[in-house]
Amino acid sequence: MRSDLVRRDDAVLWHPCTQMRDHAAFPPLEIVAAQGGWLTLSDGRRIFDAISSWWCKSLGHGHPKLTAALVAQSERFEHVILANTTNDQVVTFCERLLSAANGLPATFWGADAPRGRQPGHFGKVFFADNGSTAVEVALKLALQAQAQRGYSKRTRFAAFQHGYHGETIGALSVGDCGLYKDTFAPLLFPCTQLGPLPYRSGPEDPRWMDASPEWPVIQAQLDAEADTLAAIIYEPVLQGAGGMLLYSPDLLRRLRAWADAHNVLLIADEIAAGMGRCGTMLASHLAGPGVLPDLAVLSKGLTGGFLPLATVLTTDALYDTFLAEWRERRAFLHSNTYAGNALAVAVAIAALDVYASEDILGHVARTGPLLRQGLSDLARTQRSFGNVRGIGMMAATDLRLPDGGTLDPAARTGWQVYRAAIDRGALLRPLGDTSYLFPPLTTTGDEINGVVNVLLQSVTQVLSPGTT
Numbered sequence: 001m002r003s004d005l006v007r008r009d010d011a012v013l014w015h016p017c018t019q020m021r022d023h024a025a026f027p028p029l030e031i032v033a034a035q036g037g038w039l040t041l042s043d044g045r046r047i048f049d050a051i052s053s054w055w056c057k058s059l060g061h062g063h064p065k066l067t068a069a070l071v072a073q074s075e076r077f078e079h080v081i082l083a084n085t086t087n088d089q090v091v092t093f094c095e096r097l098l099s100a101a102n103g104l105p106a107t108f109w110g111a112d113a114p115r116g117r118q119p120g121h122f123g124k125v126f127f128a129d130n131g132s133t134a135v136e137v138a139l140k141l142a143l144q145a146q147a148q149r150g151y152s153k154r155t156r157f158a159a160f161q162h163g164y165h166g167e168t169i170g171a172l173s174v175g176d177c178g179l180y181k182d183t184f185a186p187l188l189f190p191c192t193q194l195g196p197l198p199y200r201s202g203p204e205d206p207r208w209m210d211a212s213p214e215w216p217v218i219q220a221q222l223d224a225e226a227d228t229l230a231a232i233i234y235e236p237v238l239q240g241a242g243g244m245l246l247y248s249p250d251l252l253r254r255l256r257a258w259a260d261a262h263n264v265l266l267i268a269d270e271i272a273a274g275m276g277r278c279g280t281m282l283a284s285h286l287a288g289p290g291v292l293p294d295l296a297v298l299s300k301g302l303t304g305g306f307l308p309l310a311t312v313l314t315t316d317a318l319y320d321t322f323l324a325e326w327r328e329r330r331a332f333l334h335s336n337t338y339a340g341n342a343l344a345v346a347v348a349i350a351a352l353d354v355y356a357s358e359d360i361l362g363h364v365a366r367t368g369p370l371l372r373q374g375l376s377d378l379a380r381t382q383r384s385f386g387n388v389r390g391i392g393m394m395a396a397t398d399l400r401l402p403d404g405g406t407l408d409p410a411a412r413t414g415w416q417v418y419r420a421a422i423d424r425g426a427l428l429r430p431l432g433d434t435s436y437l438f439p440p441l442t443t444t445g446d447e448i449n450g451v452v453n454v455l456l457q458s459v460t461q462v463l464s465p466g467t468t
């Protein structure tokens with residue numbers, strides 16, 4: 001029976017990333033409330049948001065400190081053009097975000113952080129209002145900076161196989177997810193996809209910090225384009241939409257050294273992997289001190305997933321190439337209406353307060369391993385759970401047949417598991433036949449045990465019916 005709301009939804013609403021025909025058999029969930037990791041449906045059911053609502057709810061739903069910051073700012077002013085204006089909130093946020101991205105301890109980016117900019121690698125923040133647009137900003141900044149450094153032939157980009165950087169045309173061009181980009185091939189610019197990457201299962205993998213076997217092939221691909229590359233863009237360590245894949249952070253160390261030797265810029269797309277998801281404020285920090293990119297793109301968890309906001313962090317060296325007399329046309333003439341939106345910035349400051357005061361990184365370090373442990377335990381007894389990997393507050397498994405054989409993608413097993421899990425109380429929207437757990441960073445051990453159990457029961461129901 002379709003509810004009145006679902007019938008009205010059918011009539012007017014085109015949902016994102018959805019084959020709308022699926023709604024005939026699987027109507028959208030009617031959300032009436034959300035708190036912490038939990039969604040409440042109109043029929044009273046509670047569903048655990050195991051994918052943090054497309055990876056953004058780093059602090060869970062409805063965090064009271066974020067709500068309070070939003071309300072307080074809305075009573076001051078909600079949005080003012082950011083060109084040629086400033087305000088205390090936005091400057092404070094830039095100072096604190098830079099300190100966090102530069103790897104300083106929480107005393108430099110939490111609520112009691114000192115005012116003013118601290119020394120560090122990143123020195124400037126540029127604002128956009130969503131992840132894809134911020135990726136476009138980073139690509140444009142890199143291209144323009146190269147020209148201004150005297151390298152006007154550096155107009156190409158390289159990226160990583162299985163990478164994903166968003167849905168706008170530039171972001172799709174540098175991405176490598178055929179499902180989302182192939183249809184638009186005539187609009188896309190060419191990009192070299194580097195690989196195969198040094199995929200690993202996570203920090204416990206003995207080869208975690210060693211990309212030496214895979215590096216020579218990647219280096220040869222880079223060497224072939226050394227004179228024409230403007231920048232290399234990548235998701236640091238964790239590739240999200242490409243299948244929740246993890247690669248050795250050693251690759252980033254090698255890439256940094258190669259890029260420095262060849263005057264190529266590095267762009268880290270931290271949109272999914274940053275803000276504590278991998279256990280560090282930037283996933284780039286996993287490569288060790290001093291291995292930071294020239295540009296880092298953040299969004300999603302920046303506001304704890306409350307409001308759209310995105311930033312591109314960069315170095316003074318890159319920024320300085322844009323300083324000149326107006327007539328020299330070196331200004332970065334990119335604007336998005338809601339750049340630096342005051343409501344989003346106020347919430348983002350509150351999010352940094354919470355990351356520091358609730359020791360979110362400490363919680364991820366203590367609790368996150370339960371996620372990968374939970375999936376590893378399933379894989380030990382059930383061959384349907386293949387290729388378990390995990391880091392920080394993320395773990396993933398590729399579903400297989402009960403005998404370990406490969407699934408037919410046309411059977412949409414992951415999708416069926418998703419549907420079965422809803423009935424058991426967890427939102428586990430998959431990536432094809434990859435099931436993954438990407439819950440709020442605040443998730444408890446009990447919640448993790450619960451969601452792992454839901455996954456087990458749902459997979460068993462779909463792949464071994466009659467045994468549940």
Ligand SMILES: Cc1ncc(COP(=O)(O)O)c(C=O)c1O
Pocket residue numbers: 055130131132133135164165166167235240241269270271272273299300
């Ligand atoms: C790594 C990465 N880059 C870019 C994006 C695009 O961000 P947005 O959806 O805000 O445009 C995403 C979104 O999932 C992402 O995971």
